[in-house]
Amino acid sequence: MKVKVGKRFDGRPVMLVPHEVIPVDALPQCNFCEKTGEFDFKTNLGPWANGCEQHWRMYRGYRELGIGKGQLWVDRKTVEEVIR
Numbered sequence: 863m864k865v866k867v868g869k870r871f872d873g874r875p876v877m878l879v880p881h882e883v884i885p886v887d888a889l890p891q892c893n894f895c896e897k898t899g900e901f902d903f904k905t906n907l908g909p910w911a912n913g914c915e916q917h918w919r920m921y922r923g924y925r926e927l928g929i930g931k932g933q934l935w936v937d938r939k940t941v942e943e944v945i946r
Protein backbone atom coordinates (compact mmCIF):
# COMPACT_ATOMS: atom_id res chain seq x y z
CA MET A 863 0.00 0.00 0.00
CA LYS A 864 1.30 3.43 -0.96
CA VAL A 865 1.15 6.13 1.67
CA LYS A 866 2.44 9.69 1.77
CA VAL A 867 4.87 10.61 4.49
CA GLY A 868 6.15 14.08 5.29
CA LYS A 869 8.59 15.44 7.81
CA ARG A 870 7.68 17.72 10.68
CA PHE A 871 9.93 20.75 10.90
CA ASP A 872 12.03 19.01 13.57
CA GLY A 873 12.59 16.09 11.20
CA ARG A 874 10.17 13.57 12.68
CA PRO A 875 8.29 11.65 9.97
CA VAL A 876 4.51 11.72 9.95
CA MET A 877 1.97 10.09 7.66
CA LEU A 878 -0.37 12.44 5.82
CA VAL A 879 -4.03 12.08 6.81
CA PRO A 880 -6.78 14.05 5.00
CA HIS A 881 -8.07 16.94 7.15
CA GLU A 882 -5.55 16.07 9.91
CA VAL A 883 -1.99 16.07 8.60
CA ILE A 884 -1.74 18.11 5.44
CA PRO A 885 1.00 19.53 3.18
CA VAL A 886 1.41 23.29 2.86
CA ASP A 887 3.84 25.56 0.99
CA ALA A 888 5.16 27.31 4.08
CA LEU A 889 4.89 26.92 7.84
CA PRO A 890 3.98 30.03 9.84
CA GLN A 891 5.37 31.12 13.18
CA CYS A 892 3.59 30.12 16.39
CA ASN A 893 1.18 32.87 17.49
CA PHE A 894 2.41 32.52 21.08
CA CYS A 895 6.21 32.23 20.76
CA GLU A 896 9.11 32.34 18.30
CA LYS A 897 8.92 28.68 17.27
CA THR A 898 7.45 27.26 14.07
CA GLY A 899 3.67 27.01 14.32
CA GLU A 900 3.06 23.67 12.64
CA PHE A 901 -0.40 23.27 14.16
CA ASP A 902 -3.38 25.20 12.79
CA PHE A 903 -6.08 24.72 15.38
CA LYS A 904 -9.22 25.99 17.09
CA THR A 905 -8.26 27.29 20.49
CA ASN A 906 -10.13 26.84 23.76
CA LEU A 907 -10.77 30.60 23.58
CA GLY A 908 -12.65 30.24 20.28
CA PRO A 909 -10.47 31.72 17.51
CA TRP A 910 -8.14 29.66 15.35
CA ALA A 911 -4.39 29.99 15.78
CA ASN A 912 -1.09 28.69 14.50
CA GLY A 913 0.95 27.07 17.23
CA CYS A 914 3.99 25.01 18.07
CA GLU A 915 3.37 21.66 19.75
CA GLN A 916 3.73 23.14 23.24
CA HIS A 917 1.20 25.90 22.61
CA TRP A 918 -1.14 23.59 20.71
CA ARG A 919 -1.25 21.38 23.81
CA MET A 920 -1.77 24.43 26.03
CA TYR A 921 -4.52 26.19 24.07
CA ARG A 922 -6.21 23.55 21.91
CA GLY A 923 -9.97 23.27 22.09
CA TYR A 924 -9.85 19.59 21.10
CA ARG A 925 -7.35 16.90 21.97
CA GLU A 926 -7.53 15.41 18.48
CA LEU A 927 -7.09 16.78 14.97
CA GLY A 928 -9.81 16.89 12.33
CA ILE A 929 -12.35 19.08 10.53
CA GLY A 930 -13.32 22.01 12.74
CA LYS A 931 -10.67 21.04 15.31
CA GLY A 932 -7.20 21.43 13.88
CA GLN A 933 -4.53 20.26 11.47
CA LEU A 934 -0.86 19.48 11.62
CA TRP A 935 0.95 21.11 8.71
CA VAL A 936 4.02 19.68 7.04
CA ASP A 937 6.22 21.31 4.41
CA ARG A 938 5.10 20.09 0.99
CA LYS A 939 8.74 19.72 -0.11
CA THR A 940 9.33 16.97 2.48
CA VAL A 941 6.47 14.76 1.33
CA GLU A 942 7.31 11.40 -0.25
CA GLU A 943 5.22 8.47 -1.36
CA VAL A 944 6.36 5.24 0.27
CA ILE A 945 5.27 1.62 0.14
CA ARG A 946 4.10 0.21 3.45
Ligand SMILES: [Zn+2]
Nearest residue numbers: 892895914917
Ligand atom coordinates in the same frame (compact mmCIF):
# COMPACT_ATOMS: atom_id res chain seq x y z
ZN1 LIG B 1 4.64 28.33 20.65
